[in-house]
Amino acid sequence: MKTFKFLKNKYGVELLIDIGTYHDIPNYFFESELHHTDFYELIFFSKGNGYLELDQQRIEIAPHTIIFISPFQKRKWFLDKTKVESYFLFFQDSFLSNFFSDKLFSYRLQFFYNKTKPLFLLVNDGFFSQLVTIIQELLIEIKTFQSDSEHIIRALLYLMLIKLNRAYADHYRLSSETENNxxxxxxxxxxxxxxxxxxxxxxxxxxxxxxxxxxxxxxxxxxxxxxxxxxxxxxxxxxxxxxxxxxxxxxxxxxxxxxxxxxxxxxxxxxxxxxxxxxxxxxxxxxxxxx
Amino acid sequence: MKTFKFLKNKYGVELLIDIGTYHDIPNYFFESELHHTDFYELIFFSKGNGYLELDQQRIEIAPHTIIFISPFQKRKWFLDKTKVESYFLFFQDSFLSNFFSDKLFSYRLQFFYNKTKPLFLLVNDGFFSQLVTIIQELLIEIKTFQSDSEHIIRALLYLMLIKLNRAYADHYRLSSETENNxxxxxxxxxxxxxxxxxxxxxxxxxxxxxxxxxxxxxxxxxxxxxxxxxxxxxxxxxxxxxxxxxxxxxxxxxxxxxxxxxxxxxxxxxxxxxxxxxxxxxxxxxxxxxx
CATH class of the missing domain: 1.10.10.60 (Homeodomain-like)
Structure with a gap:
């Protein structure tokens, strides 16, 4: 099985997060051969088709589908690449856990390592464009990287993950509580x-x-x-x-x-x-x- | 001298941050008698007049002025309360430092405990409304507090502080570097x-x-x-x-x-x-x- 490893030094400095559109790294994306990665991966489809086999789930891809993938979850994609528009967001746990005293933060998010609920969320127009606004801001920040960009990027990622956790927990009727447990x-x-x-x-x-x-x-x-x-x-x-x-x-x-x-x-x-x-x-x- | 202490339990749960408009707590605001507080305070003026004596600075208040006050900085206000519109944001250091492994985060921000540069920033329309958008989101979150609200609030505060630090450092030609020093x-x-x-x-x-x-x-x-x-x-x-x-x-x-x-x-x-x-x-x- 193919393993994709996170490219830490893509932007010159060591950076444990990457953001872009499918078209930025078309060779990585949507392999139908079984593969996994050593990082967290969120994919936001503006346009989509076909399906994904993720661990033991079959997930249909439609516009406004968001996919949540944890490190080493195995997957195969079956879709028509020419008809896809999507953003991706990759990160390694330590991008957050090095800065947060709560080392379990990503484990607290309901959509990572969830074995029973679907590993996707279909969201409405309003929420999808809210998310895209955050992604656009992330894209600008990563492309014009400055000494304090890591903070801005982490703040935006933190905000997005916790909002997604709330929406996910609402949708699948899970607890969005992340604090006291x-x-x-x-x-x-x-x-x-x-x-x-x-x-x-x-x-x-x-x-x-x-x-x-x-x-x-x-x-x-x-x-x-x-x-x-x-x-x-x-x-x-x-x-x-x-x-x-x-x-x-x-x-x-x-x-x-x-x-x-x-x-x-x-x-x-x-x-x-x-x-x-x-x-x-x-x-x-x-x-x-x-x- | 009067000391105002942070009200930790205003919202029922212990919360080390508060956000609102001047009109929410008119009795606290804009005392001309010398006073200080045990929390960080940011004030965003949509409309303003008069001036503030903050530690040893005299700061003129105008629309789009943002004031940065650190715990125990002494102050007196001289303004016409009837002509003021402003948002405030109070927080205690531990709201951030309990969650961040970087315990010095607030000390890294150039506008806190700065003894040589002005403790305010006058910003343009675009940036001011960006900030107001964040504040509005904070206001909604704090008024409809849920179990995961603290994360959303902290993410928004983190984002706002680091953006303000960048703007402040740009304006006063300081380093916005917060990482390696x-x-x-x-x-x-x-x-x-x-x-x-x-x-x-x-x-x-x-x-x-x-x-x-x-x-x-x-x-x-x-x-x-x-x-x-x-x-x-x-x-x-x-x-x-x-x-x-x-x-x-x-x-x-x-x-x-x-x-x-x-x-x-x-x-x-x-x-x-x-x-x-x-x-x-x-x-x-x-x-x-x-x-």
Whole structure:
């Protein structure tokens, strides 16, 4: 699989954000071959068509669609490039986390690393042009870079992300609360990194220095599911990912994800999805969007 | 002297920022009696008249004047309240510094704690209405406060401050660089707090863990003056402040500011200003703007 890495020194100085239109870097964009990146990516379509396969979602592209992609989410694009107009915004986590004392800020945003909700938002004209105004300002700033531009760019990015988070949370009926539930976001971060190795909930509670009961309360409040359900979602996601994007067989996948036996994995998968891992893989390979 | 303290719980939740128009809190505004506050204050005049005595500056108020006031700067207002239209923005340092890993952010802004440049900026129509647009958005957000409003408000404040810093630095030909010269801003902060007790430059260099030569280079680069000149400016400022706003005699002022003899202070003051401390105090008391 292709990996695109962030170009830190594109503008002469080290800058962990980039903004532009699709036409600025047409060779990067809209590959139909499976690929991922090491940065966050927002894409704003003024005009669009076709669809995107992002992790295990199929997303139809229409005008005013905004796509949210987190680092290492796998994707393939299927669209007619000649009919696309879009802006992109890439950034690396440290562009924000180096300056914010809240190191979890991007994890608090509902649209990053969300395993259950759609990774896009279709917005109305008014909001889309508000966003485009911010993007235009970002474009000017990055093209006439000065010593204080990084602050202006970060302020605009911060504003845009939090507005998008509000709109996203409104639309999918999630909590837009980002303040008082650090436990929930820290759990999400640790789970993201460790779920393929550890599924013991006590382990996570211990890592966070709280009881299992408190952890459960925090997760329920923020994400509306129990800790077990969230762990299951994350494992299921890993299994689907390996079924879709690798040629590993069920035994190998079980081994990699620490299932003691392959039939435990198969039973888990069937209970969660209603179909067997094999059926899922076949459906994926035949291009059906079983996921 | 009156001290106004920031009302943290005005909006039900603890919020370290407030925004409004003069008409929202007419009793606070434009006192002609000497007063100061424990917060940062920005005032944007759509309509204005008269003048402000701020620390040792006399500032004429006209439409599109923006005033920058730092905590504990002393002031008196002389204007016709019936002919004023203005927005205000108050905030406490920790509104930003609790969230930013850069704890010196507000010290990096050229218009706060500036002892040599005017503490106001007269801006053109276009920029003023840009700022008013941000203020309007802030007003709406604070009046319809939600769990994520603090982020939106902080993003807008961050954006506004950094834009104002750019405009201010442009206008008064200062560096708008805020990134690479932390030494200079840390020095400014320490000096602000300690100048009335310590004037030994080696002490400050030691506090910052650098040599006197390095300190000098950093200050010269950021503020265009030598360290000694900057220390002198800060002491002079303290002397003028005590002459203007207290009834302490020269001996008492000398003692308070650690001059070994009163005539050292007198000689220093005369060398810096061309007049004696007594002449300065008389001029101030007669309402002339000798400062």
């Amino acid at each position: 650090s436990i929930a976001f820290m759990f999400k971060e640790i789970l993201q990194n460790e779920v393929s190795k550890v599924r013991n909930i006590d382990y996570y509670a211990q890592q966070l220095g709280i009881s299992r009961v408190t952890l459960n309360k925090c997760i329920k409040k923020q994400f509306g599911v129990t800790v077990s359900e969230m762990v299951d979602e994350f494992i299921l996601f890993e299994i689907k990912s390996l079924l879709s994007y690798t040629k590993l067989n069920i035994n190998e996948i079980s081994y990699q994800l620490q299932f003691s036996q392959a039939n435990h994995l198969t039973r888990f998968f069937k209970a969660q999805t209603g179909i067997s891992p094999k059926e899922f893989r076949n459906a994926y390979q035949n291009g059906s969007s079983a996921f | 932390s030494i200079a801003f840390m020095f400014k902060e320490i000096l602000q707090n300690e100048v009335s007790k310590v004037r030994n430059i080696d002490y400050y260099a030691q506090q910052l863990g650098i040599s006197r030569v390095t300190l000098n280079k950093c200050i010269k680069k950021q503020f265009g003056v030598t360290v000694s000149e900057m220390v002198d400016e800060f002491i002079l400022f303290e002397i003028k402040s005590l002459l203007s706003y207290t009834k302490l005699n020269i001996n008492e002022i000398s003692y308070q500011l650690q001059f070994s003899q009163a005539n050292h202070l007198t000689r220093f003051f005369k060398a810096q200003t061309g007049i004696s401390p007594k002449e300065f105090r008389n001029a101030y008391q007669n309402g002339s703007s000798a400062f």
